[in-house]
Amino acid sequence: MSLLKSAGAAGPAIWDDSELLECVAIVPEVPNVATFCFQAPSGALFDYLPGQFLTLELPVNGGPLYRTYTISSSPSRPMSITVTVKAQDDSIGTRWMLDHLKPGMRIKAIGPAGVFSHKLHPADKYLFISAGSGITPMMSMASYMFDHGSEPDIVMINCAKRPSEIIFRERLEHMASRVPGIDLKFVVGTNDRYKVWTGYQGHLNQLMLGLMAPDYLEREVFCCGPEEFMQAVRDALSALGYDMDRYHQESFHAPAATEAEVPELDDVVPDEAETAEIYFLQSDVRTKCTETDTVLNAARSAGLNIPSGCTFGVCGTCKIKKTSGDVHMVHSGGISEEDIEDGFILACCSHPIGKVEVEV
Known part of the structure; x- marks a missing residue:
C-alpha cells in the first residue's frame, strides 16, 4: 500500500533499498536507547506503512550482521x-550502532516490510499496548494519525521499568496535549529515586486495563513488547472476553513481513464446551464443570468453602495448593x-483444564 502519490517525472523519486541510507542525526532517548535518523543521498522520499520495519546490514567485526528494527517515524x-534502538546486555548489532554509527556514514537497508499497521486494520477506536522499545511502532502509527489532522481515538498504554526509561514520553505528551483523542497511560515497575511517580505502578493486569480503557472490547488492539509481556496481555484479554480476531502483535525477534508469516497464536483458552473435573483432596469431593468455570465457583457448587475476597486475583485470599493437573490462571x-512455581493457584481466577487435583 503506497501512502504517497506518484511523484511524477519532475518530482522526487521514492526510495527503494537499492540505495544506501545516510545517517544524518542521532537523538539519545533514555539510557541505552537512541533514535537514528536517515535520509536518501539522492533526495528520494520514503513511502511505507506506519508500523513497518527495516532490516539493517551492520558492518560489525566478523562480517555483516542483519538486524530488524521497527520504523519509529511516520x-x-x-x-x-x-529507527529507535535499545541495547540489551547481549546486544551486538544495536551496541555497534550506539557506539560506532555516526552522522555521514552510509549503511545498507532492506525493506520497508511488515503487516503490523493500523492501515491494514481500519477501526474507529484503537488500543495500543507496549512495553519498553515496543513503543516504536505505536509511535509511528500515532504520529501518522496525529499528522492526518482529524482527531483519532487511541488509548496508548506503555510499560517501562521506571519513569526515566519511558521512551518518547515528552513527544507523546505533546501530541496528547494537542489532540484529546490520544489518551496516554504509563505503567512503571518502580519509582526513580528522589522523584515522585503518581501513575500506575506494578505489572499491567486486568484491573488496570479496565480502568485505563473501559471500552477495550470495542477497540482494535495492537501489542508489541517482550514475548512474556505479550503472552500476559493475550491471557488478560481472552479472559475478559475480548474478540482475539481483533488482536494484533509484533514480535521483537521475528517480525512478520507478510500475512502468511504471522504465526498462529497457540494460547490455552478455556472452552465452555469442554468438560473438566476437579478433585478436592482433603474433602474427598470430585466434581465436574466446564473449562470456563473457576475452581472457586466449582467448589461453591459442590458445597465447599474456599475463603475469598476480591474474586479478581488481587487479594490472594483464595490461594490454594494444586497437586496435579493444569489450570489457566x-x-x-x-x-x-x-x-506459582511451588504449585499454588488462586481459585478465583483459575480455570481447570482436564483433570485437576487441589488441596481443599
Whole structure:
C-alpha cells in the first residue's frame, strides 16, 4: 500500500533499498536507547506503512550482521526515516550502532516490510499496548494519525521499568496535549529515586486495563513488547472476553513481513464446551464443570468453602495448593511467581483444564 502519490517525472523519486541510507542525526532517548535518523543521498522520499520495519546490514567485526528494527517515524513526514534502538546486555548489532554509527556514514537497508499497521486494520477506536522499545511502532502509527489532522481515538498504554526509561514520553505528551483523542497511560515497575511517580505502578493486569480503557472490547488492539509481556496481555484479554480476531502483535525477534508469516497464536483458552473435573483432596469431593468455570465457583457448587475476597486475583485470599493437573490462571498480582512455581493457584481466577487435583 503506497501512502504517497506518484511523484511524477519532475518530482522526487521514492526510495527503494537499492540505495544506501545516510545517517544524518542521532537523538539519545533514555539510557541505552537512541533514535537514528536517515535520509536518501539522492533526495528520494520514503513511502511505507506506519508500523513497518527495516532490516539493517551492520558492518560489525566478523562480517555483516542483519538486524530488524521497527520504523519509529511516520510516512506523513517522508523526507527522512528513523529507527529507535535499545541495547540489551547481549546486544551486538544495536551496541555497534550506539557506539560506532555516526552522522555521514552510509549503511545498507532492506525493506520497508511488515503487516503490523493500523492501515491494514481500519477501526474507529484503537488500543495500543507496549512495553519498553515496543513503543516504536505505536509511535509511528500515532504520529501518522496525529499528522492526518482529524482527531483519532487511541488509548496508548506503555510499560517501562521506571519513569526515566519511558521512551518518547515528552513527544507523546505533546501530541496528547494537542489532540484529546490520544489518551496516554504509563505503567512503571518502580519509582526513580528522589522523584515522585503518581501513575500506575506494578505489572499491567486486568484491573488496570479496565480502568485505563473501559471500552477495550470495542477497540482494535495492537501489542508489541517482550514475548512474556505479550503472552500476559493475550491471557488478560481472552479472559475478559475480548474478540482475539481483533488482536494484533509484533514480535521483537521475528517480525512478520507478510500475512502468511504471522504465526498462529497457540494460547490455552478455556472452552465452555469442554468438560473438566476437579478433585478436592482433603474433602474427598470430585466434581465436574466446564473449562470456563473457576475452581472457586466449582467448589461453591459442590458445597465447599474456599475463603475469598476480591474474586479478581488481587487479594490472594483464595490461594490454594494444586497437586496435579493444569489450570489457566490470569491473576492481577495476588500471587507471587515463587508460589506459582511451588504449585499454588488462586481459585478465583483459575480455570481447570482436564483433570485437576487441589488441596481443599
